[in-house]
Amino acid sequence: MSRKGFFQTDALLSELIRRHEANPSATRLTARIELEAFPNIETQDAFFGELAELEREGGIKVVRRRVAGEWTATGVSLLQPEVLYRRLGRDPSRIAVAKALSRVRQRSDLLAGAHEVIDEVGAAWERGVSRYGIAPLDDVSLGQVLDLAAAAGARSLEVDVSEVDYRTFSRRTARDSKALERQLPAVVHIMMTLFPQLDDGLKLRPAERLASAGIVRLAQPLLLAGPIVLDGESLPALPFVGLPPEEGSRVGLSGPATYVLTVENYASFVRHVREISSSDGGLVLYTGGFPSRAALAAIVRIASLADVPIFHWGDMDAGGVRIFRHLELALATCGIRLRPHLMDPQLLRDLGSVAERQPGIRRGQCTDSAITTLWDLIALEHLVHEQEELSPTRPL
Known part of the structure; x- marks a missing residue:
């Protein structure tokens, strides 16, 4: 019997109907009557009068027990749900759901x-x-x-698409600018169900998976520091520059770089630029956390132009190793080997x-990678x- 008591018929x-629909095969569903909750004798009499009528119709059975020497109605057992549906003016859930x-x-x-x-x-x-965070009957x-x-x-399968922010994508697609943010996990889960060929084994978070399709909350600028030019023209002497990621094809090199380093977090990017690469000839790029599709394309292109060892420095956690692996797989398509920087199993054990x-x-999800040992340790x-x-250091 349910511990919660009731003193109103509906x-x-x-x-009783809720519990029946949650488990249609259940045969002993009983709700408790809260005898002390009736505000007056008239309300109590009306309540028991309605129960007596439902019992005569075969919908319920009133459970009676001896209380203080007298037989007292203490609960109600469900017999025929159809009677209760008629009394409540409701369709069975299967009919309402089908509609x-x-x-x-x-x-x-x-x-x-x-x-x-x-x-x-x-x-x-x-x-x-x-299911998937979608409430019943919310078609x-x-x-x-x-x-x-x-x-x-569909965007994930396209080779060349421009980035779009969540609200613009949502408004254009669902005619509701906030629908994607409300249903983000559901959208990505169902997307992976409808497009199983997108499963690359990385177990990306929903926002990361959408970023790989060029759908971002708010597009992060592509930040770069090092020997670069824009449209073949030299840039002013600045610690670093920023531009929209989709304009990455306009970036070229003004001279040889000693290395390329991608950095996950903004604070670490700024520190490395100011404390290290300003004097060692390194080419440093900020990934904006998990890189968007446009940022990833720019990183691969610039790394190919530089033709020097490339490293990635990020958090030593699940998100950090997923970002490394995502970069590693993209660079590998161009024959470029990515190496971890300050992402070392022994360092993680120590700090x-x-x-x-x-x-x-999970262990074993990431194989044949420069980050495999660290991945398995975190898992x-x-x-x-x-x-x-960590304080920045030179990768070479």
């Missing part, structure tokens, strides 16, 4: 695999629970998520601390270390 019946989903199913633009997603959502909704949100997932997946949360990566021992805690 609330009690709704609770809601029919508006989505009848669309002609659904991708292969979308109907399986809809079936999965419907099965959860019939039990009265959300509008489900339609938006399917639209966003399809459009994001790291145990993370409060599970890292979200097994849950050690983490932020790069800002």
Whole structure:
């Protein structure tokens, strides 16, 4: 019997229906009557009168127990849910869900695999629970998520697309500028279901996966320091310069660089530029955290032009090694080998601390990589270390 007590008929019946829909095979569903909660005798008499009528119709059975020597109604057991549906003026969940989903199913633009997603959502909704964060019967949100997932997946397969921010992408695709931010995990999960060929084994976070498709919360500038020119023209003497990532093709080299270093976090980028590379001829690029598609293309292009050893310096945590691996795979397509800088297993053992949360990566997910040993250490021992805690050093 449910511990929560009831003294209003509709609330009690709704609770029995909720529990029935959550577990249709259950045969002993009982709700407790809160005998002390009735405000007056009239309310109590009306309540028990309604229960007696429902019992005569075969919908429920009133449970009676001896209390202080007298037989007293203490609960209600469900017998025939159809009687309760009629009393509440409600459709069974399977009918309400079918009606809601029919508006989505009848669309002609659904991708292969979308109907399986809809079936999965419907099965959860019939039990009265959300799926992918989409509340039961919210067919509008489900339609938006399917639209966003399809459009994001299509962008991921395109070779050359310009970056777009979340709200612009969401407004153009779902006619709601905030839909993507509200349903971000659902959009990416369903995108990966509809486009299984996108699975590269990296287990990227939702925002990282969208960034790889050129969809970003707010586009980070491409920050560079070192021997560079723009459109073949020399630049003023500045510690570093910034430009939109999609303009990376306009960057060239003014002379040889001693190395290329990509840096995950802004503070560490600035420190390395000011303390190290201003005097050692290094070419340093800020990735903006997980690099967007445009930033990644610019990094690969500039690394190819430089033709010198390239390193990456980032956090020693799950996000940091995912970023390294993402860069490593992109550079490898051009025959460039990426090396870690200040991302060393022994350094992590010496300076790291145990993370409060599970890292979200597993041992063996990242093989044949310069970061494999560090990846496995983070996965097994849950050690983490932020790069800002380290002072910059030369990679060579």
